[in-house]
Amino acid sequence: TRRVAIFVSGGGSNMRALVDDMTGDHPARPCAVVSNKADAGGIKWAQDHGIATVVVDHRPYGEDRAAFEDALNAALVTHAPDIICLAGFMRKLTGGFTDHWAGRMINIHPSLLPKYRGLHTHARALEAGDTRHGCTVHEVTAELDDGPVLGQASLAVLPDDTADTLAARVLMLEHQLYPAVLRRFAADDRQRITLEG
Numbered sequence: 001t002r003r004v005a006i007f008v009s010g011g012g013s014n015m016r017a018l019v020d021d022m023t024g025d026h027p028a029r030p031c032a033v034v035s036n037k038a039d040a041g042g043i044k045w046a047q048d049h050g051i052a053t054v055v056v057d058h059r060p061y062g063e064d065r066a067a068f069e070d071a072l073n074a075a076l077v078t079h080a081p082d083i084i085c086l087a088g089f090m091r092k093l094t095g096g097f098t099d100h101w102a103g104r105m106i107n108i109h110p111s112l113l114p115k116y117r118g119l120h121t122h123a124r125a126l127e128a129g130d131t132r133h134g135c136t137v138h139e140v141t142a143e144l145d146d147g148p149v150l151g152q153a154s155l156a157v158l159p160d161d162t163a164d165t166l167a168a169r170v171l172m173l174e175h176q177l178y179p180a181v182l183r184r185f186a187a188d189d190r191q192r193i194t195l196e197g
């Protein structure tokens with residue numbers, strides 16, 4: 001059974017979707033929920049559900065990202081993850097960390113990559129007049145929101161969509177896509193998944 005550490009910075013709804021799926025014949029189980037924020041909603045939920053939690057506050061490290069990442073790795077040792085899932089983890093990771101976890105770390109991003117790396121993806125899709133939008137799960141490399149795509153889910157943008165309504169619908173798709181990809185990834189199957197909502 002593969003051990004999965006899930007990194008969150010916020011509410012952790014994707015983390016919950018992953019955890020909820022890791023039962024029965026799933027090839028993986030959660031070993032820890034990790035955050036840079038002690039007050040992340042995902043940390044509270046994990047504690048309430050008997051999952052080990054790790055908090056490494058990034059603020060004492062200032063600009064020293066490598067030192068923050070060394071602390072993350074040190075805190076992970078006892079949990080011995082085979083796989084890291086980034087699920088709304090809002091710290092950029094340096095090449096030192098991504099190289100260490102290369103091939104073992106995946107991320108979900110709320111756009112149809114390679115479109116709209118970075119922030120404000122829903123507003124940018126609307127601004128561009130895109131008729132379809134969605135989310136992507138990809139392997140994490142040193143480049144932000146880059147790396148081999150493992151799955152994409154898309155939906156139609158509606159005429160009266162706002163960034164918020166679009167974000168909410170995409171988030172529901174994320175909750176389908178991410179568990180579907182993790183199931184395959186944890187079984188060493190990197191065949192791309194495509195979902196249409």
Ligand code: GAR
Nearest residue numbers: 010011012013014015088108109110
């Ligand atoms: C999700 O929409 C995820 O795709 C996005 O943050 C949200 C986290 O929600 N991630 C990024 O923007 C990464 N740059 P959640 O905490 O409820 O899963």
